[in-house]
Amino acid sequence: MIxxxxxxxxxxxxxNERTSLMSAESPPVPSYxxxxxxxxxxxxxxxxxxxxxxxxxxxxxxxxxxxxxxxxVRESALENEEEELTLxxxxxxVIMLFVPVTLCMIVVVATIKSVRFYxxxxxxxxxxxxxxxxxxVGQRLLNSVLNTIVMISVIIVMTVFLVLLYKxxxxxxxxxxxxxxxxxxxxxxxYIYLGEVLKTYNVAMDxxxxxxxxxxxxxxxxxxxxxxGPLQLQQAYLIMISAxxxxxxxxxxxxxxxxxxxxxISIYDLMAVLCPKGPLRMLVETAQERNExxxxxxIYSSAMMWTVGMAKPxxxxxxxxxxxxxxxxxxxxxxxxxxxxxxxxxxxxxxxPTRPVTSLEELEEEERGVKLGxxxxxxxxxxxxxxxxxxxxxxxxxxxxxxxxxxxxxxTLLLLAVFKKALPALPISITxxxxxxxxxxxxxxxxxxxxxxHQLYI
Amino acid sequence: AFFWLLSLLAASLLWFVSVQLSGREDAAxxxxxxxxAVLLQELCxxxxxxxxxxxDEGLATLSEDGQSPISLQQMxxxxxxxxxxxxxxxxxxxxxxxxxxxxxxxxHGDSPYYFITSAFLTMALVLLHTFWGIIFxxxxxxxxxxxLGLVVGSHLLTSGLTFLNPWYExxxxxxxxxxxxxxxxxxxxxxxSFRNVLKCLSCK
Numbered sequence: 001m002i003x004x005x006x007x008x009x010x011x012x013x014x015x016n017e018r019t020s021l022m023s024a025e026s027p028p029v030p031s032y033x034x035x036x037x038x039x040x041x042x043x044x045x046x047x048x049x050x051x052x053x054x055x056x057x058x059x060x061x062x063x064x065x066x067x068x069x070x071x072x073v074r075e076s077a078l079e080n081e082e083e084e085l086t087l088x089x090x091x092x093x094v095i096m097l098f099v100p101v102t103l104c105m106i107v108v109v110a111t112i113k114s115v116r117f118y119x120x121x122x123x124x125x126x127x128x129x130x131x132x133x134x135x136x137v138g139q140r141l142l143n144s145v146l147n148t149i150v151m152i153s154v155i156i157v158m159t160v161f162l163v164l165l166y167k168x169x170x171x172x173x174x175x176x177x178x179x180x181x182x183x184x185x186x187x188x189x190x191y192i193y194l195g196e197v198l199k200t201y202n203v204a205m206d207x208x209x210x211x212x213x214x215x216x217x218x219x220x221x222x223x224x225x226x227x228x229g230p231l232q233l234q235q236a237y238l239i240m241i242s243a244x245x246x247x248x249x250x251x252x253x254x255x256x257x258x259x260x261x262x263x264x265i266s267i268y269d270l271m272a273v274l275c276p277k278g279p280l281r282m283l284v285e286t287a288q289e290r291n292e293x294x295x296x297x298x299i300y301s302s303a304m305m306w307t308v309g310m311a312k313p314x315x316x317x318x319x320x321x322x323x324x325x326x327x328x329x330x331x332x333x334x335x336x337x338x339x340x341x342x343x344x345x346x347x348x349x350x351x352x353p354t355r356p357v358t359s360l361e362e363l364e365e366e367e368r369g370v371k372l373g374x375x376x377x378x379x380x381x382x383x384x385x386x387x388x389x390x391x392x393x394x395x396x397x398x399x400x401x402x403x404x405x406x407x408x409x410x411x412t413l414l415l416l417a418v419f420k421k422a423l424p425a426l427p428i429s430i431t432x433x434x435x436x437x438x439x440x441x442x443x444x445x446x447x448x449x450x451x452x453x454h455q456l457y458i
Numbered sequence: 459a460f461f462w463l464l465s466l467l468a469a470s471l472l473w474f475v476s477v478q479l480s481g482r483e484d485a486a487x488x489x490x491x492x493x494x495a496v497l498l499q500e501l502c503x504x505x506x507x508x509x510x511x512x513x514d515e516g517l518a519t520l521s522e523d524g525q526s527p528i529s530l531q532q533m534x535x536x537x538x539x540x541x542x543x544x545x546x547x548x549x550x551x552x553x554x555x556x557x558x559x560x561x562x563x564x565x566h567g568d569s570p571y572y573f574i575t576s577a578f579l580t581m582a583l584v585l586l587h588t589f590w591g592i593i594f595x596x597x598x599x600x601x602x603x604x605x606l607g608l609v610v611g612s613h614l615l616t617s618g619l620t621f622l623n624p625w626y627e628x629x630x631x632x633x634x635x636x637x638x639x640x641x642x643x644x645x646x647x648x649x650x651s652f653r654n655v656l657k658c659l660s661c662k
Contacts, residue, residue, distance in 0.1 A: 394552065395551040396552065399548065452549070452553065456620045
């Protein structure tokens with residue numbers, strides 16, 4: 001019964017995708033297909049669910065998730081069973097989210113440690129106009145705070161813009177925006193990344209080969225993310241995109257600003273999702289009212305929604321549109337344009353018609369995965385990457401931040417299971433991560449270093 | 459792993475503060491810091507046990523047949539293993555990173571066997587943590603104070619033995635013997651026995 005909804009704020013800035021868990025319990029309206037959909041009335045369904053939940057493997061091939069959220073959650077007398085189901089599947093989905101987050105972090109840390117390009121200071125984004133090269137500490141602090149304010153306000157403006165676009169149904173605009181963003185991300189950033197990696201390892205590659213490789217990579221990526229593709233491939237692309245974006249941030253954000261921005265973004269996330277007037281919350285609610293998935297290409301989903309057994313005549317007609325919708329829905333991605341490109345946050349909104357209420361009377365096995373916004377991926381990776389880059393080469397700090405973030409994610413998902421509504425994924429993890437980073441860097445490191453130099457073990 | 463990190467954090471804090479207060483680094487302070495770290499680790503292991511116990515009860519009430527899907531021993535094993543992994547990784551990863559770089563081991567007069575003994579010690583420590591986890595949880599479950607005391611004592615002993623480095627015979631040897639004994643004890647605690655082993659081997 002946990003619907004996971006990811007709100008993605010696409011903006012030029014790093015997306016503030018939040019993981020929101022939407023509870024699927026809006027009786028009249030099918031909830032988004034996000035998240036676990038567990039509440040099916042009737043024991044049979046509960047049982048089917050149980051069976052279904054464990055055997056979703058083969059259905060993952062369809063591109064995108066089928067929007068299966070239409071099942072209204074009915075509080076049945078089997079609430080206890082549902083809860084148990086929730087917890088069981090919640091645990092499974094936690095693990096399903098651990099893997100991509102870990103992969104993304106591994107990619108970022110590996111790149112940071114080996115490719116020196118991403119740790120060199122080569123200028124700043126226009127979103128952080130104040131330089132940190134000042135001699136005095138106070139001035140530097142002030143500049144970083146000002147940078148943060150600028151960045152957060154840009155994010156807020158973009159989010160509100162997005163919400164307005166969504167409210168007034170300018171789907172095409174959002175769609176185009178998102179496509180443009182992902183295009184740039186897939187081609188330009190990959191080109192830069194590949195170039196730097198090749199430079200680091202001193203491998204020569206001629207331009208035609210490079211062109212072919214990047215063209216294939218980018219084209220397949222666009223198709224996978226915005227249209228249909230195997231789930232694993234789509235997940236892989238989303239992870240790579242998040243990693244690329246995180247690397248850009250690590251490179252172009254000045255040091256202190258990066259930390260302050262991380263803190264400020266988690267606070268903003270908290271407010272935007274939980275406050276009644278927060279833009280993300282309005283987005284989520286509007287999308288729920290209209291029975292539409294939230295932006296496609298901005299959310300990572302861990303499983304396919306597979307809706308089977310709709311009313312017969314419906315299926316055929318609904319099939320294709322549903323597919324596109326789901327695919328689009330799946331392909332959400334947070335695209336943040338780096339400043340050196342125009343910020344064009346493309347938000348892909350799935351322009352699909354509202355889904356009919358999916359009342360699954362028959363065999364409706366939906367394996368709802370958990371959805372996590374790409375922005376969350378990006379910021380987690382930024383934190384770990386920055387820890388790897390600036391912690392004087394210490395792996396302990398990186399590891400500590402990694403564990404902290406995963407534990408934060410666990411806790412968030414637990415809260416999701418308890419509260420059953422959209423929740424921000426950033427605050428807890430980022431807080432833990434920041435605490436652990438600063439404490440490990442300053443307190444634990446000297447201790448461990450001294451111990452290790454005497455070869456003492458504790 | 460998280461709990462271990464918390465304990466490490468607390469211990470480092472203690473050590474750091476003590477160093478600052480005393481104004482100089484000292485072997486004695488290091489000893490104190492190490493002892494504090496060990497005790498805090500055991501404390502955190504206990505906290506882990508409590509939390510897992512509660513979660514276990516919650517799972518048991520929610521499950522269909524009243525029994526939790528994970529047995530306490532499995533949890534003990536997992537928790538011990540994770541403590542071991544994070545402690546081992548923290549101990550060795552910087553050494554590994556350095557070993558991939560240029561340099562000569564022991565050029566300043568230290569032992570040239572630094573890397574390999576570190577590797578062995580880390581392995582022993584990881585295994586020990588796993589065993590301690592099993593024994594600890596079992597002792598807590600049965601309220602067997604002797605088990606608890608022995609775990610804490612052997613942890614302190616191990617840590618103390620490492621202070622004898624680089625006199626490797628004195629530290630590595632006893633530590634390995636300790637590991638073996640603790641392993642056998644944990645095996646026995648987890649319900650294994652010689653007969654079980656025979657049965658398992660013959661069931662091939």
